[in-house]
Amino acid sequence: MNADAGPGIVAIAAAPEDKFRRIVALLDGLRDRVVAERLIAPARPRLAHLRPARPLQPTRLLLLPVEPLLSDTPRFEPGAPSLPRRAAVLIAVAAAEAILPPTPIAPDDALRAGAAIWPRAAEWVASAAPPAGWAQAGFDGPAHAAISARLHGLLTLGTDLLAAPAAAEPLIEAERLLALASEFGEQLVICVLALLLRHPVMAPAALAASETLQAAPAVLAHTIAALCARSHDESPARLVEAARALAALRDAAPSRPGLADAVTEMARHCHASLQRAAADVRAQAETARDDAQIAALEATARDLSRLHQVASHLAGAAALAEPMASIAAAADLLPRPDAIRLLEIIAGPDAALALARSPPR
Amino acid sequence: MDLDAAAPPVLVDFAPATFLQRGVAIGFTAPGLAGATARPGERTKLELVVPNQAGGAGVYILPWEGVWSLCRPTVHDCQLIARVGALRSITPASIRTAARAVAAEGLAGRPAAHAARQDSAAEDQARVLVNFSLLLELLRQNEPRDSGWVQPERDRPARIEERARLVMAVLATRLGCRQETLVVGLEELSGLLCNIGLGAQAEQAALPRLLRAIERLRREVAAWAKARPEHGSVEMALIERCAALTARAARSVLADARAPVSDLGGLLRSWLASPTSIATTMARPEWLLDGWERICLLWQETPPEQRAFAVLEIVPLLPLLPAEVDGWVAFDMSSATEMLRHRRVVRRMEDWRTGVMLADLVARNEHVKSARLALA
Numbered sequence: 001m002n003a004d005a006g007p008g009i010v011a012i013a014a015a016p017e018d019k020f021r022r023i024v025a026l027l028d029g030l031r032d033r034v035v036a037e038r039l040i041a042p043a044r045p046r047l048a049h050l051r052p053a054r055p056l057q058p059t060r061l062l063l064l065p066v067e068p069l070l071s072d073t074p075r076f077e078p079g080a081p082s083l084p085r086r087a088a089v090l091i092a093v094a095a096a097e098a099i100l101p102p103t104p105i106a107p108d109d110a111l112r113a114g115a116a117i118w119p120r121a122a123e124w125v126a127s128a129a130p131p132a133g134w135a136q137a138g139f140d141g142p143a144h145a146a147i148s149a150r151l152h153g154l155l156t157l158g159t160d161l162l163a164a165p166a167a168a169e170p171l172i173e174a175e176r177l178l179a180l181a182s183e184f185g186e187q188l189v190i191c192v193l194a195l196l197l198r199h200p201v202m203a204p205a206a207l208a209a210s211e212t213l214q215a216a217p218a219v220l221a222h223t224i225a226a227l228c229a230r231s232h233d234e235s236p237a238r239l240v241e242a243a244r245a246l247a248a249l250r251d252a253a254p255s256r257p258g259l260a261d262a263v264t265e266m267a268r269h270c271h272a273s274l275q276r277a278a279a280d281v282r283a284q285a286e287t288a289r290d291d292a293q294i295a296a297l298e299a300t301a302r303d304l305s306r307l308h309q310v311a312s313h314l315a316g317a318a319a320l321a322e323p324m325a326s327i328a329a330a331a332d333l334l335p336r337p338d339a340i341r342l343l344e345i346i347a348g349p350d351a352a353l354a355l356a357r358s359p360p361r
Numbered sequence: 362m363d364l365d366a367a368a369p370p371v372l373v374d375f376a377p378a379t380f381l382q383r384g385v386a387i388g389f390t391a392p393g394l395a396g397a398t399a400r401p402g403e404r405t406k407l408e409l410v411v412p413n414q415a416g417g418a419g420v421y422i423l424p425w426e427g428v429w430s431l432c433r434p435t436v437h438d439c440q441l442i443a444r445v446g447a448l449r450s451i452t453p454a455s456i457r458t459a460a461r462a463v464a465a466e467g468l469a470g471r472p473a474a475h476a477a478r479q480d481s482a483a484e485d486q487a488r489v490l491v492n493f494s495l496l497l498e499l500l501r502q503n504e505p506r507d508s509g510w511v512q513p514e515r516d517r518p519a520r521i522e523e524r525a526r527l528v529m530a531v532l533a534t535r536l537g538c539r540q541e542t543l544v545v546g547l548e549e550l551s552g553l554l555c556n557i558g559l560g561a562q563a564e565q566a567a568l569p570r571l572l573r574a575i576e577r578l579r580r581e582v583a584a585w586a587k588a589r590p591e592h593g594s595v596e597m598a599l600i601e602r603c604a605a606l607t608a609r610a611a612r613s614v615l616a617d618a619r620a621p622v623s624d625l626g627g628l629l630r631s632w633l634a635s636p637t638s639i640a641t642t643m644a645r646p647e648w649l650l651d652g653w654e655r656i657c658l659l660w661q662e663t664p665p666e667q668r669a670f671a672v673l674e675i676v677p678l679l680p681l682l683p684a685e686v687d688g689w690v691a692f693d694m695s696s697a698t699e700m701l702r703h704r705r706v707v708r709r710m711e712d713w714r715t716g717v718m719l720a721d722l723v724a725r726n727e728h729v730k731s732a733r734l735a736l737a
Binding site for chain 1: 466471
């Protein structure tokens with residue numbers, strides 16, 4: 001939560017939905033974007049959940065390509081694939097005043113409108129001095145240089161970054177973008193990678209094998225760190241992707257610095273995810289009786305089976321035996337054929353066959 | 362060939378002379394058993410023939426109990442292995458019945474269980490409809506056409522029954538058998554013809570529908586190959602050519618199977634005297650089309666962007682055409698036989714990290730078991 005947010009502002013986040021939407025619309029209409037962004041900050045998690053239609057003010061449009069990287073941290077962390085929102089907004093407001101008309105853009109038009117302004121904004125950002133309020137916001141000169149450089153690169157690639165997931169060959173397009181990003185330095189490759197990894201079509205394992213990443217060990221280390229950092233709250237299906245990427249990196253070069261720790265951490269995340277899933281599967285099995293519920297349960301079980309397979313490759317099957325046994329125990333709650341199938345998905349055909357051949361209870 | 366259940370499987374060249382030697386396709390769900398067929402063994406009761414899963418030429422021929430030396434079957438497959446192992450004869454019909462019974466237990470998932478029960482019910486209904494069509498045909502062919510004669514399909518059910526009894530009585534006397542024997546004979550013929558189709562609804566029967574699906578597959582593969590010349594043109598040409606030849610042969614054997622119905626009295630006489638030769642002719646379409654339903658469904662159920670992989674999966678599944686087929690049709694099929702014997706696919710991008718895992722393939726195979734051929 002934003003440390004500067006007063007109690008009234010914090011209350012926005014808890015307001016009834018219609019009131020919340022009206023307040024956001026009001027804040028979106030404020031000319032002073034720095035103030036508006038500060039007031040909206042406590043409501044961001046709820047905004048992400050409700051996703052109300054919002055006009056694209058010039059500042060928001062300008063920051064659209066980097067939006068997923070904006071964080072509410074008060075300090076700039078040079079090694080992290082993120083940008084402090086407050087700093088980015090200060091720069092974007094100054095850039096918008098310098099190069100843009102103050103007219104909101106319809107969200108549908110964002111890509112077309114952005115394509116016209118992001119290259120200009122990128123050039124402006126590269127040569128601009130720190131904006132008004134920079135020091136008061138707690139940032140110094142070196143931070144301005146680093147953040148501006150990062151914004152310069154990301155805005156230069158802005159159109160392509162947003163269009164990449166919808167490309168005919170997204171992974172080839174991703175490789176091209178990573179190569180372009182490498183011309184701006186390793187930090188930008190890390191940021192571009194973080195943006196690309198947000199899209200389901202961008203398979204982490206395939207990206208990890210990209211020539212650009214393989215040629216830059218430091219970037220790879222960040223990739224690994226990013227994969228691990230985000231894995232703690234990932235669904236099993238997405239965690240599989242992260243774990244596969246890590247396994248691909250380990251198999252390609254097992255002695256890479258930091259890899260052993262990353263593997264240990266990822267294995268821990270996988271274990272925790274499987275443990276959490278055991279309770280979910282049990283709850284699902286207790287109520288699942290119709291076809292759709294059983295299909296959903298089996299889909300969950302397959303996700304967990306995939307995770308188990310990849311995690312076993314990372315850490316060995318023995319380490320995962322206990323959560324997998326807990327998940328398999330949920331079969332006891334199901335009608336016999338469904339129980340046999342759940343057991344087959346989770347524990348394999350031998351365990352399922354043993355159940356199939358045992359006398360019905 | 363001496364087959365030892367515990368011995369490691371060995372690839373052998375495979376050139377079956379007959380469809381029975383080729384075997385009947387078994388819808389296993391384990392990916393390692395894709396394209397497997399069952400056939401009567403030389404030294405053991407049953408043998409399993411499994412295509413080379415690496416994409417090269419040759420097959421594995423195993424004793425029925427030796428399947429575990431090749432791969433780990435699913436629970437569904439284990440039940441199917443047990444049920445097929447207990448069959449007295451291996452035909453597409455007997456395997457189909459066994460496969461439906463196992464799927465109906467739910468071990469390939471609830472959708473596959475529903476599909477199996479629906480298919481059994483649909484086949485029962487088709488048998489009743491064909492039996493009725495035969496009865497109407499019997500009246501058309503054997504009733505005296507006097508001035509009061511009414512087309513049987515326009516008559517009341519009770520009247521049709523009465524007319525049928527009269528015709529049966531005359532026919533039974535002519536053939537020197539009891540009337541009940543004729544009724545049973547018609548029912549047995551209905552069982553043979555129910556998937557071939559008769560009369561106005563003939564094209565809705567299972568095998569004509571499958572034939573249309575094969576023709577559709579051929580058209581779609583050709584169009585797909587034209588649009589994407591970079592993807593394995595040799596493999597796609599093989600699928601297209603085999604589909605075209607099989608469809609052409611199927612049209613021919615379907616016509617041959619329906620032909621005797623034009624003289625139902627003669628057909629019944631032959632059936633009572635020697636049912637085997639008629640059953641053999643009428644079974645040809647399903648022997649010829651055996652294995653194609655899975656191929657068509659694989660293509661149909663694969664999203665367009667993944668069809669390059671479907672092509673590689675389909676090529677090893679293309680059913681071999683034994684030399685026996687040359688005696689069934691009036692044109693040369695040997696080119697397809699040779700192409701299929703020497704087929705080879707080069708697999709690309711095959712790696713567990715590409716995302717396709719064993720469990721995913723089992724789930725996909727279960728889905729195929731529950732899927733329906735789209736109408737052409």
